[in-house]
Every structure is written in structure tokens, then in C-alpha cells.
Amino acid sequence: MKETFFIDPQRCIGCRSCVAACRECSTHKGYSMIYVDYIDRGESTATMPTVCMHCTEPTCALVCPADAIKVNEDGVVMSALKPRCLDCRNCVNACPFGVPKYNSEMHLQMKCDMCYDRTSEGLKPMCASVCPTGALSFGTYEQIVPLRRTKPVNAHVFGNQKVETKVYLMLPTDDTEVSIGCGVFEGRVTAQNERESWMEAQVEESNKSNEF
Amino acid sequence: MGKVGKFQEIVDAFGPHLHDEPKGGWSANREIEAIVPTHCPYCAVQCGMNLLVEKGSVVGVEPRYDFPVNEGRLCPKGVTAYLQTHHPDRLHYPLIKRKGMFERATWEEALNLIVSKFKESQEKHGKDSIGVYSGSSLTTEKTYLMGKFARAGLGTRYIDYNGRLCMVSAAAGNNKAFGVDRAANPWSDIPFADVLMIAGANCAETFPVLNKFLWEQRDNGGVWIVIDPRETPTARQGDLHLQLKPGTDVALANGILNVIVNEGLIDEEFIRTRTNDWEATKQIILKYTPEVAAGITGVPAEKIVKAGKVYGRAKTGMILHARGIEHHSHGVNNVLSYINIVLATGKIGSRGRGYGTITGQGNGQGGREHGQKADQLPGQRSMLNPEHRKHICGIWGLPEEELPQAGVSVVEMFDKMREGEIRTLLSLCNNVMVSLPDTNKVRESLESLDFYVHIDFFMSESARYADVVLPGTSWCEDEGVTTNGEGRVLKINKAIEPPAEAKPDWWIIREIAHRMGRGKYFGFQTPRDLFEEIRVTSKGGTADYAGITWERIEKENGVFWPCPCEDKPGTERLFEERFYHPDGRAKFHGFEFAPAAETPDDEYPLIFTSGRIVHQYLSGNQTRRIGFLVKQCPEPYVEIHPDTAARYGITDGERVRVRSRRGSGEFPALVVKTIRPDTIFIPYHWGETQAANQITNPVLDPISKIPEYKACAAQIEKLSGERSVVTQITQSEVVK
Numbered sequence: 014m015k016e017t018f019f020i021d022p023q024r025c026i027g028c029r030s031c032v033a034a035c036r037e038c039s040t041h042k043g044y045s046m047i048y049v050d051y052i053d054r055g056e057s058t059a060t061m062p063t064v065c066m067h068c069t070e071p072t073c074a075l076v077c078p079a080d081a082i083k084v085n086e087d088g089v090v091m092s093a094l095k096p097r098c099l100d101c102r103n104c105v106n107a108c109p110f111g112v113p114k115y116n117s118e119m120h121l122q123m124k125c126d127m128c129y130d131r132t133s134e135g136l137k138p139m140c141a142s143v144c145p146t147g148a149l150s151f152g153t154y155e156q157i158v159p160l161r162r163t164k165p166v167n168a169h170v171f172g173n174q175k176v177e178t179k180v181y182l183m184l185p186t187d188d189t190e191v192s193i194g195c196g197v198f199e200g201r202v203t204a205q206n207e208r209e210s211w212m213e214a215q216v217e218e219s220n221k222s223n224e225f
Numbered sequence: 226m227g228k229v230g231k232f233q234e235i236v237d238a239f240g241p242h243l244h245d246e247p248k249g250g251w252s253a254n255r256e257i258e259a260i261v262p263t264h265c266p267y268c269a270v271q272c273g274m275n276l277l278v279e280k281g282s283v284v285g286v287e288p289r290y291d292f293p294v295n296e297g298r299l300c301p302k303g304v305t306a307y308l309q310t311h312h313p314d315r316l317h318y319p320l321i322k323r324k325g326m327f328e329r330a331t332w333e334e335a336l337n338l339i340v341s342k343f344k345e346s347q348e349k350h351g352k353d354s355i356g357v358y359s360g361s362s363l364t365t366e367k368t369y370l371m372g373k374f375a376r377a378g379l380g381t382r383y384i385d386y387n388g389r390l391c392m393v394s395a396a397a398g399n400n401k402a403f404g405v406d407r408a409a410n411p412w413s414d415i416p417f418a419d420v421l422m423i424a425g426a427n428c429a430e431t432f433p434v435l436n437k438f439l440w441e442q443r444d445n446g447g448v449w450i451v452i453d454p455r456e457t458p459t460a461r462q463g464d465l466h467l468q469l470k471p472g473t474d475v476a477l478a479n480g481i482l483n484v485i486v487n488e489g490l491i492d493e494e495f496i497r498t499r500t501n502d503w504e505a506t507k508q509i510i511l512k513y514t515p516e517v518a519a520g521i522t523g524v525p526a527e528k529i530v531k532a533g534k535v536y537g538r539a540k541t542g543m544i545l546h547a548r549g550i551e552h553h554s555h556g557v558n559n560v561l562s563y564i565n566i567v568l569a570t571g572k573i574g575s576r577g578r579g580y581g582t583i584t585g586q587g588n589g590q591g592g593r594e595h596g597q598k599a600d601q602l603p604g605q606r607s608m609l610n611p612e613h614r615k616h617i618c619g620i621w622g623l624p625e626e627e628l629p630q631a632g633v634s635v636v637e638m639f640d641k642m643r644e645g646e647i648r649t650l651l652s653l654c655n656n657v658m659v660s661l662p663d664t665n666k667v668r669e670s671l672e673s674l675d676f677y678v679h680i681d682f683f684m685s686e687s688a689r690y691a692d693v694v695l696p697g698t699s700w701c702e703d704e705g706v707t708t709n710g711e712g713r714v715l716k717i718n719k720a721i722e723p724p725a726e727a728k729p730d731w732w733i734i735r736e737i738a739h740r741m742g743r744g745k746y747f748g749f750q751t752p753r754d755l756f757e758e759i760r761v762t763s764k765g766g767t768a769d770y771a772g773i774t775w776e777r778i779e780k781e782n783g784v785f786w787p788c789p790c791e792d793k794p795g796t797e798r799l800f801e802e803r804f805y806h807p808d809g810r811a812k813f814h815g816f817e818f819a820p821a822a823e824t825p826d827d828e829y830p831l832i833f834t835s836g837r838i839v840h841q842y843l844s845g846n847q848t849r850r851i852g853f854l855v856k857q858c859p860e861p862y863v864e865i866h867p868d869t870a871a872r873y874g875i876t877d878g879e880r881v882r883v884r885s886r887r888g889s890g891e892f893p894a895l896v897v898k899t900i901r902p903d904t905i906f907i908p909y910h911w912g913e914t915q916a917a918n919q920i921t922n923p924v925l926d927p928i929s930k931i932p933e934y935k936a937c938a939a940q941i942e943k944l945s946g947e948r949s950v951v952t953q954i955t956q957s958e959v960v961k
Contacts, residue, residue, distance in 0.1 A: 026462075028840075143303075146440055
């Protein structure tokens with residue numbers, strides 16, 4: 014599958030229609046596999062959508078002791094297989110992007126699988142279909158990139174770990190990779206005892222536990 | 226709660242309760258029997274969507290990629306709209322209030338009671354003792370019917386609609402400048418504008434899918450100038466943000482045009498050949514140097530200069546605006562001042578050169594075209610024009626002497642209730658206890674009525690005060706047309722039957738008309754019959770629908786009005802050749818700056834403003850029941866700048882009292898740098914003690930009669946360190 018996600022944080026308006034639409038996807042009815050966070054509501058209205066980045070060498074799969082996370086031939090990293098998932102949450106803790114969540118009712122790790130039930134049949138994922146602004150788009154590199162003035166980046170550096178992803182971030186820079194501590198990930202350092210924004214806490218409460 | 230009676234029992238019985246999953250629960254094994262293409266019930270983008278129907282229930286939504294406006298896109302309200310349809314709070318039976326509580330009644334019983342009370346009211350107090358207050362989230366067929374019902378059914382002059390609270394300043398401004406009330410361009414023109422000036426419009430949160438066109442413009446190399454007191458998501462994404470003091474738009478628009486004039490960037494040929502009254506306007510504009518405008522607006526002069534140069538030098542450009550400039554006691558002047566910029570630069574009448582207002586309600590455009598406005602007859606004709614009155618009476622078969630005179634706007638209608646002139650109210654799909662300014666006065670108005678009938682599909686804050694509540698239908702249980710914000714007439718399709726004994730609104734009104742003995746004017750059997758009547762009555766009017774048929778709408782993905790002939794296309798772009806005034810020319814209107822009706826003083830030192838958020842729609846009667854939406858923003862809050870918060874010792878999340886001369890409410894503080902230090906903001910979608918409209922000023926624009934929601938004087942008070950709690954609906958009340 015040549016199509017993939019292109020995430021353009023500049024365009025995100027924090028509406029969470031992607032989150033609402035993800036629940037409508039037929040394979041994981043009612044659960045959303047995408048998250049939208051305020052970057053720092055006190056400073057700005059900026060928000061950021063997070064989907065699985067579908068790493069070329071996914072850390073979540075590498076640390077899975079039960080080989081429950083499969084990467085299919087299209088490069089899509091799937092949710093954990095139910096018969097194999099051990100509830101160990103290694104994947105949850107290991108993912109550098111903080112994507113997989115543990116579903117305590119189903120005893121299963123679940124995460125964005127690029128709407129494989131839809132995309133394998135030529136449809137767009139629900140989240141990218143509904144996104145009002147194009148903060149989240151789905152298509153081929155050749156289709157999307159010429160339309161934008163932002164630059165696609167799919168290399169991410171986390172300390173000593175460099176991760177290449179199927180999903181692209183669209184950035185208003187000429188950087189070829191995203192390093193923690195620079196670019197869009199550069200944020201205000203928050204003291205440990207500083208309280209989070211009350212609204213952020215209300216909206217994102219469920220995301221903090223890494224569980225559904 | 227006075228007349229509302231057993232308040233808590235009513236809330237317990239009818240909600241709002243949260244509901245958050247399709248009928249039968251979430252399932253991967255649906256047996257979908259029909260996919261019904263239709264449009265979203267909320268804002269005026271009117272996104273196309275496909276509804277999934279299983280066993281007679283709408284159980285989900287699927288993107289509708291073939292509709293050119295949204296191409297599959299939806300905001301969170303659109304994605305979850307289908308959850309209204311089988312919501313446990315739905316009204317299923319007619320209700321009559323007895324001893325303070327609503328009791329189930331039969332249709333026969335309820336309709337007979339209504340008709341006897343209506344007749345009694347008119348016999349005792351005259352025909353005008355009944356007021357009719359209608360909505361703009363209805364189909365155009367229903368809005369037309371409400372206008373006809375008031376005039377030909379009840380014979381009352383008192384009818385108005387809730388578009389009065391939204392677009393009327395734009396409508397009045399458009400009529401004065403252009404001679405017609407409609408957006409000048411289709412939204413597909415937006416990507417071709419080199420510059421967009423977005424004034425008082427937080428498109429990101431209020432019309433999210435319009436952003437598709439805005440970002441296409443950006444991708445083409447275009448720039449945005451955003452004018453807003455708050456750094457909204459729209460303003461954050463803009464290239465130039467003019468963060469003006471609320472209520473100072475005339476000065477800012479004059480200042481921008483002053484730069485354009487002084488830089489020699491006006492289009493003299495356009496002004497000379499296609500407009501009137503420029504010289505008089507120019508004399509006013511010349512007084513508003515960037516420094517003068519900066520002193521009034523608080524926007525740095527260099528930013529005003531930059532805005533003037535960027536807009537003026539651009540080859541193409543458009544101005545879009547919304548309630549931020551319209552909700553003022555000088556709303557019409559604000560609109561006309563921005564239109565002056567459009568006309569002086571000749572940026573109108575071609576692709577990428579134009580103007581439009583962003584319409585808040587789903588059918589805000591269609592709802593103000595066919596006669597439910599206090600002063601209007603079908604086809605944007607005037608109640609005050611003898612020829613128009615004669616024309617419509619001829620079609621209706623109504624003796625001219627029976628057609629009442631023009632009435633008054635809704636805020637004035639509510640004044641007349643307190644004064645005892647209006648004794649009975651029929652209200653359809655609106656929620657005045659949330660949407661009108663000065664809520665405490667609105668409550669007094671409702672409590673002063675002899676008899677109040679409310680039609681809706683959920684029990685709203687206002688319906689609680691009614692004597693009879695009749696169950697109407699949600700948007701996908703009926704059919705008809707709406708007109709979106711660009712003037713495109715669309716078809717809403719029926720997906721399912723109404724639940725239990727709920728009835729279409731048009732059926733209810735027809736029944737009342739027949740029982741009032743006025744059946745000869747209401748012989749239609751279906752919404753299609755009503756639409757055919759609209760085609761006839763609008764023919765030859767400004768908003769001419771004569772050439773539009775339901776079949777054409779489906780085939781052409783909507784038809785733009787005016788469309789006088791079935792064999793010719795509708796009019797996508799206005800003003801390519803001429804404007805709609807008799808001489809074909811547009812008109813300039815120059816204004817001196819005048820402050821808001823109420824400005825800060827020692828006692829009330831802050832400017833209060835209100836607005837919308839992306840997760841709620843208008844009065845929230847529909848969206849405050851959808852679990853997903855409520856979870857995103859459970860209650861209203863007050864945005865305060867950190868400097869202001871520090872001055873009062875307020876920290877983020879702390880509860881504060883916001884007070885004006887009308888009333889006060891307690892809200893958690895959201896301390897953010899995205900608002901001016903002299904301004905505070907509360908979203909307005911909640912009612913009762915959470916209503917922003919306890920605070921707002923009911924003073925009206927003298928022309929449009931729109932209230933001044935966007936600027937009044939207020940004070941804040943820290944409340945003993947109490948932290949934020951979710952007060953509206955707790956999770957324990959979630960309906961599984």
C-alpha cells in the first residue's frame with residue numbers, strides 16, 4: 014500500500030473529529046485509536062493529533078515477547094493479536110511515540126492499524142476522511158506532497174534511537190529528521206509539581222493511563 | 226424556578242442525559258439495509274454525509290466523498306449527529322403541564338387545548354396577542370410555513386426567527402451595499418484569493434469544514450489577515466493577527482481603508498463605473514489614520530498599515546466575516562465598513578475576488594429568505610412594500626386587508642410579553658433561555674405568558690417553561706431543503722421514521738391551522754407540496770427559487786439561487802456584471818466610530834465577549850446530550866489573560882464570579898495568553914446558571930435589531946480558592 018498518513022500539526026484545530034470518527038470504524042467499534050492533545054493551552058491553542066507512526070522497525074513489535082504485533086506486507090503495524098497478547102504492556106511502555114494503549118476490558122493492546130479494514134479495500138481511514146483541515150491526510154507521497162508548502166519528514170531521533178516511519182510529519186522547516194528537543198517537539202519544560210491545565214486534564218484524562 | 230414548576234423532576238425525566246453509542250451498541254457485524262445520503266443538521270457548511278440504517282434506526286455515519294463542499298470531511302458534531310435519533314431524551318408524546326410537571330397527552334387532547342387557548346387569547350386580546358418565534362435550523366419548507374402560518378393562519382403581526390440572533394446584521398449590510406442578501410461567491414472561489422481577510426470569524430471552531438477551502442488558498446501561496454480579540458485557532462494559523470478591542474471594528478476597517486487610499490491602492494475605475502457614494506465615505510475614511518485607528522482599537526499602527534498594504538496590493542482577495550463583527554449595537558455599520566474595503570479595491574465579482582458572511586445556523590440563509598422574518602415576505606420581499614404584499618396575497622388567496630403589518634424583532638417580542646401585549650407564544654425549535662441576552666429578563670417574559678406552546682424533539686431549557694410541549698422530528702426523520710452559507714440549495718433526505726408518536730413540524734402546524742379554521746390556506750400534504758409553493762411565491766423575488774426542483778438539487782449536488790428557470794443553471798457567483806440595486810451599482814456607506822453601548826468603567830472594568838466552541842452547537846440543546854461532545858468540554862469557562870488573572874489573584878481552574886449590570890454566573894477560569902488582557906470570554910452554549918447570556922447586554926442594533934452579545938462591561942471576582950468541578954452532568958448520569 015503506497016498510501017499513508019501525512020500529519021500536519023500546523024493545521025490541527027483540536028476539534029477531535031478524527032477521534033469521534035475513529036470510534037465508527039467497524040473493527041474496533043466504540044474505541045478510538047487516535048489522540049489529540051493541547052501542546053500548552055496556557056500559551057496557545059495549538060493541538061497535535063497522534064496516530065501510530067507505523068515504524069519500519071517498530072519498537073512495540075521488537076519488545077513483544079509473544080510476537081503478537083505483526084507488520085503486514087503493506088508496512089502497516091497491526092494491533093496485538095488477541096490470542097497471543099500477554100497483557101504485559103511492554104509495547105505500551107516501549108513505543109517512543111506513546112501510541113499503543115492497553116484495553117483492560119479486552120486484555121489486549123490496541124492501537125491505530127491505519128484502518129486496515131478500510132484501506133485494504135481502497136477506502137480512506139475514517140480519521141483522515143473527516144479531518145476538516147487536512148491536519149491528517151491519507152494518500153500517496155506523490156499525491157499529497159506537491160499540494161503542500163510544508164515538508165515531509167519520516168525520520169525521528171530519540172536519543173540514540175533513530176526511527177523511520179511509514180507515516181510522514183509535514184513540517185514548516187527544511188529539517189530532514191525530527192529530534193527530541195527540537196522542532197515541533199520543543200516545548201516548555203514543566204516542573205513536576207506544576208499543575209496541568211484543568212481543561213487538558215479533563216479532556217485527556219483517559220489518555221494518561223495508557224489504558225482504555 | 227417560578228412557572229417551570231418541578232424543575233428537578235423535569236430535568237430528571239427529560240435530560241440532558243448523556244448518550245454515546247448507536248442503538249444496539251457498537252458492533253462489527255451490522256446488517257446495513259440502507260445508506261442514505263443527506264446533510265449535517267448543524268452549521269451552514271451543510272456537509273454531505275451518508276447515514277447507515279439498520280432495522281429502521283440510524284446506527285452510524287460514513288463519509289460522503291461525492292459532495293463537493295466537504296468531500297467526506299466532518300467536524301465532531303457531524304460525526305456524532307446521528308446519536309440524536311434514538312436518544313433516550315427524545316420527546317415521544319405530546320406533553321401537557323399539570324401541577325408543575327409534564328404529563329403524557331394524546332395529540333387530540335393537546336391540539337384541542339392549543340386551539341381553544343389560541344382562540345380565547347385572540348378573542349380577549351386581539352389577533353396580535355399571539356407571538357410566533359421560529360428557527361433557522363429548520364428546512365426552508367418549514368420556515369416558509371411558519372411565516373405563512375403566523376400571517377394567514379393566526380393573523381398576527383408578531384413573528385420572528387432565531388436568525389435574528391445570527392446573521393441579520395450581515396443581511397442588512399448586504400442589502401444596503403449590494404441590494405441582495407447572499408454571499409457573493411461560492412466557497413470554491415476562496416482558494417483563488419491571494420489574501421483573505423477574516424474578521425470576527427473563528428472558522429476553525431465554528432465552521433470547521435470551511436477550513437478545507439482556507440487551507441487550499443494557503444497551499445496556493447495565499448495569506449490570511451485575521452481580525453479577532455482572541456488568538457483563536459484561526460488567528461493562530463493566520464499570517465497577520467489584528468487583536469482588536471471588542472466593539473472597535475468600524476475604526477479598524479476605516480484605518481485599513483485609510484492605508485489603502487493613501488497608498489494609492491484603490492480601484493478608481495471600479496469605483497467610478499460600479500459604485501455610488503464613494504466621495505462622502507472617503508472623507509470619513511481620511512480621518513482614520515493608522516495612528517487614530519490604533520488609539521481606538523488597540524491594534525499597533527504598523528499592523529494596520531501592513532494589513533492595508535497586503536490586502537490592497539493583492540491582485541485577488543476576499544473578506545469573510547461572522548458574528549464577531551455582527552453581534553454589536555453597531556453591527557450593520559461594522560459590516561458595511563468592511564464592505565467599503567471590498568468595494569474600494571474592486572475585489573468582487575470574479576473568481577478569488579469576493580465577500581461572504583459565515584452563517585452560523587444550518588439553514589441561516591434559507592431561513593431568512595421566505596418570510597419568517599418580522600418584516601419579510603417570501604422571496605426576500607418586504608412586508609412594508611405594498612406591491613410585494615399584494616403579490617403574495619394574490620398567490621395565497623388571502624384578502625389583502627387580512628395580511629398583518631410587519632412585526633418586531635425577537636428581543637422586542639419578549640419585551641412585549643413582559644408588557645402584556647403578547648399573551649400567548651408558539652415556539653418552534655429554538656431555545657431562548659440560552660440564546661437570548663439577559664436571561665433573567667427572558668425568564669420573566671416566559672413566566673408572564675398566559676399560554677406557551679413549544680415544539681421540539683428534546684426538552685430544552687425554554688420548553689421547561691411551556692404549558693404544552695409537542696414532539697417534533699429530528700433532521701433525518703423528515704425531508705426538505707436548506708440553503709448553505711454560499712447560497713447553495715441542498716436536499717435533506719429522510720432516513721427513518723419518527724419515533725413513537727413524534728410528528729413532523731409541518732404536520733403539527735398544518736393541524737393547528739386546520740383546527741383554527743384556516744385550512745384553506747394550508748392544503749399541502751407533504752413537504753414537496755410546500756416546496757412547490759415556495760417556487761411559486763419566490764418567483765420574481767430577489768431570492769428566486771422558481772427554477773429549482775428537488776430532482777435538480779440531487780442531480781447537480783445543490784443549486785445556487787437566484788435560479789429563475791428550470792433550464793438554466795443557478796447563479797454561483799453574484800455581481801459579475803451588476804449589483805442588485807435598481808441602477809446596478811453598489812453603495813458605499815461611511816461611518817464614524819461609535820463605542821459599544823456599554824464600555825468598561827471603574828465598577829465593571831473588563832470587556833466581556835462571548836462565542837462558540839467546536840464541540841457544541843448554538844444553545845446546546847442537541848449537542849449537550851451527546852457523550853463524546855460533552856466529554857470534550859463539559860461546562861463553560863471564562864478565558865482570562867494571565868496578567869489579568871494575576872491582578873485578581875486567580876489561578877487556572879479556580880472558580881470565579883463574572884458579573885455585569887444584568888446578572889452573574891460562576892465559571893472556572895481558563896488562564897490563557899490567547900486573549901487580550903482587557904477582555905474576558907465565555908462560550909455561550911449552556912443555560913440557567915451556566916448561561917453566558919446572564920451577563921450580555923440586550924441593547925439592539927437600530928437597523929438589524931441584533932443584540933450586542935460581543936461587548937459589554939463586566940467584573941470578575943475570585944471565589945475562595947474553589948477548584949473546577951464538572952457541574953453540568955456527572956458520569957453517574959450516563960445512559961448506557
